[in-house]
Amino acid sequence: MTFKKKIIKNLLVQHLLALVSALYIKLVRATSIITEKNNESPEFFWKNNKPFILAFWHNQLMMITYSWKSTSKLNILASGHSDGRFGSIVAKYLGSNNIPTYSNKKIVSLKPIFKLLKHSNYIGITPDGPRGPNQKVSEGVIKIAKKSQVPIIPIGFASSKFKKLKSWDSFMITKPFARCAFVWGKPIIIPKTCSENEIEDLKIKLENEINMCVNHAKKEINA
DSSP: OOHHHHHHHOHHHHHHHHHHHHHHHHHHHHHSEEEEESTHHHHHHHHTTOOOEEEOOGGGOTTGGGGOOOSSOEEEEEOSSHHHHHHHHHHHHTTOEEEEOBOTTOOBOOHHHHHHHHTTOEEEEOTTTTTOSTTOOOHHHHHHHHHHTOOEEEEEEEESSEEEOSSTTOOEEEOSSOEEEEEEOOOBOOOTTOOHHHHHHHHHHHHHHHHHHHHHHHHHTTO
């Protein structure tokens, strides 16, 4: 590991960088106009204290907190490595929680997710994260929804002013004084009896639904 990477992965440095990142995101929110469409989808669940899984692309993670209008916090799924830890610090500054999915032995554990859903909490998942392929739904979110019998609600985001990083997901950095839009999709129920072949079809369905929301959001801001 290079000296630069060691510095970046230092917990104190990560807290400092996370604070700067959170302040920048708050600046963007304060100077930008954000519109929402189809938010009757989540409002039904919020009002009736019913859980759902929020699904959005990894490159739209920066502004996702500002789609959230419930007093109950959004719990965003995070990997257990240093990138996930950095994201969890930023999320806390912005009023969300992150859920690490690795134990000390680096074994993936989804128990925290099912526990939260069982107690009517809300989960946010980037179905193409944490490492891609970009904007391709993995089976994880489908199987979580199947086992928990909690619906998935897709959401898309667009901004009139942004920069894309040269990362695996082309991460979107929204700039200040932007016109932004969130567009919610309809709840998707995953049958408890669905087969492996049906899971593949449902992956494509969710992928298409998220992309439709993103395209609708772009139209809202004439992007």
